[in-house]
Amino acid sequence: MTMKLYTENIQTIIEDLSPELKELSEYIYDHPELGHEEYLSSKAHVTLLEKHEFDVEYPYLGIDTAFKAVYKGKKTGPTIAYLSEYDALPGIGHGCGHNLLGSTDTGAGIALSKLVDEVGGTVVVLGTPAEETNGDKVTMAEAGTFEDIDVAFCTHPSDDYYASGTSMAMEAIEFKFHGKTSHAAASPFEGKNALDACLNTFNNINSLRQQIHPSARVHGVIKQGGEAANIIPDFTRAEFYVRAMDMPYLTELKEKVIRCAEAGAMAAGCTMEWGHYEASYQNLITNKTLSERYNENMKQLGIEMNTEVKDSMGSMDMGNVSQVVPAINPYFGISEGNSVTAHTVEFREYTKTAAAYQGMEKTIAAFTETALDLILDQQLLADVKAEFEATL
Ligand SMILES: [Zn+2]
Numbered sequence: 037m038t039m040k041l042y043t044e045n046i047q048t049i050i051e052d053l054s055p056e057l058k059e060l061s062e063y064i065y066d067h068p069e070l071g072h073e074e075y076l077s078s079k080a081h082v083t084l085l086e087k088h089e090f091d092v093e094y095p096y097l098g099i100d101t102a103f104k105a106v107y108k109g110k111k112t113g114p115t116i117a118y119l120s121e122y123d124a125l126p127g128i129g130h131g132c133g134h135n136l137l138g139s140t141d142t143g144a145g146i147a148l149s150k151l152v153d154e155v156g157g158t159v160v161v162l163g164t165p166a167e168e169t170n171g172d173k174v175t176m177a178e179a180g181t182f183e184d185i186d187v188a189f190c191t192h193p194s195d196d197y198y199a200s201g202t203s204m205a206m207e208a209i210e211f212k213f214h215g216k217t218s219h220a221a222a223s224p225f226e227g228k229n230a231l232d233a234c235l236n237t238f239n240n241i242n243s244l245r246q247q248i249h250p251s252a253r254v255h256g257v258i259k260q261g262g263e264a265a266n267i268i269p270d271f272t273r274a275e276f277y278v279r280a281m282d283m284p285y286l287t288e289l290k291e292k293v294i295r296c297a298e299a300g301a302m303a304a305g306c307t308m309e310w311g312h313y314e315a316s317y318q319n320l321i322t323n324k325t326l327s328e329r330y331n332e333n334m335k336q337l338g339i340e341m342n343t344e345v346k347d348s349m350g351s352m353d354m355g356n357v358s359q360v361v362p363a364i365n366p367y368f369g370i371s372e373g374n375s376v377t378a379h380t381v382e383f384r385e386y387t388k389t390a391a392a393y394q395g396m397e398k399t400i401a402a403f404t405e406t407a408l409d410l411i412l413d414q415q416l417l418a419d420v421k422a423e424f425e426a427t428l
């Protein structure tokens with residue numbers, strides 16, 4: 037462990053910052069915005085970061101609700117990034133708690149910025165839109181945003197404190213089936229039924245299911261199923277998510293699923309085309325060296341991380357980030373240990389409680405301590421990078 041020279045400073049910084057961060061979280065709670073419509077939410081983050089002397093590029097990469105905020109310390113050192121989310125869900129607003137997530141990660145960036153003039157280094161806060169749908173961490177990972185970043189941190193509210201784990205690799209695949217209309221009673225024999233092609237696909241996938249790895253998931257819906265019962269449908273469209281624990285198995289499984297659709301179309305005399313309807317997410321690779329240091333820092337703050345790591349059956353765009361830069365994505369508790377799951381009204385309501393704000397403050401403190409460890413202990417940073425290289 038490096039000497040905890042700055043622990044008291046960090047506590048003071050967080051105490052000073054906390055009211056602004058709560059205000060940010062509650063403002064975003066009150067103004068829930070869906071992915072790529074987060075105009076008020078992104079603006080609120082940018083305003084706070086500019087107040088704290090960050091240089092902000094907004095919009096970023098041509099995305100209206102994305103931003104890149106940079107605070108360069110007076111001395112050189114590593115570049116540490118914190119990734120903020122602020123998109124909401126349809127109907128239930130901030131049921132995933134991204135209002136609090138954003139305040140926590142932006143707060144960690146601001147807290148660290150107060151120290152890098154003295155210890156060296158650069159702080160980057162990235163505003164990453166649309167995590168729930170078409171996550172722009174994917175766009176950023178592909179655009180080279182992380183090329184000059186040494187380490188990336190993200191977190192997520194939860195029912196407890198969990199060490200950073202894994203998430204599923206996922207592809208969002210759509211199938212379009214083309215057939216030929218005909219009167220369903222008078223001349224059905226002249227039609228080619230695109231709905232049959234679609235239903236065959238679901239049945240083929242259900243047959244495939246027995247032979248897929250238990251950790252994998254394939255689930256879909258029919259988005260367009262035809263126009264009227266007396267017309268043989270000439271067009272149908274289905275959307276699927278295909279998920280697996282790693283990229284090689286995802287690729288294998290995806291090919292099998294596509295074959296199910298090809299066969300379904302062929303049996304109905306139709307044609308099929310496939311594509312992606314949302315961004316594909318890679319699996320999260322937790323940097324263990326980094327994660328262990330973070331967990332130790334949480335322990336110093338009185339929090340015992342649940343190290344039965346939270347291996348999420350969901351998928352997150354932080355996965356793509358973790359494949360291009362060393363990263364962790366730990367969870368913090370907001371419900372005083374009460375069992376509650378994300379994407380619910382109950383979860384949303386917990387984001388405004390004292391327990392939630394305690395989780396936010398503890399996470400900011402541990403993120404800041406861990407960043408300082410990386411800045412002050414070159415060996416730690418080298419170990420983190422060596423593990424990253426070895427994992428690739
Ligand atoms: Zn969510």
Ligand SMILES: [Zn+2]
Nearest residue numbers: 132133134192
């Ligand atoms: Zn979420």
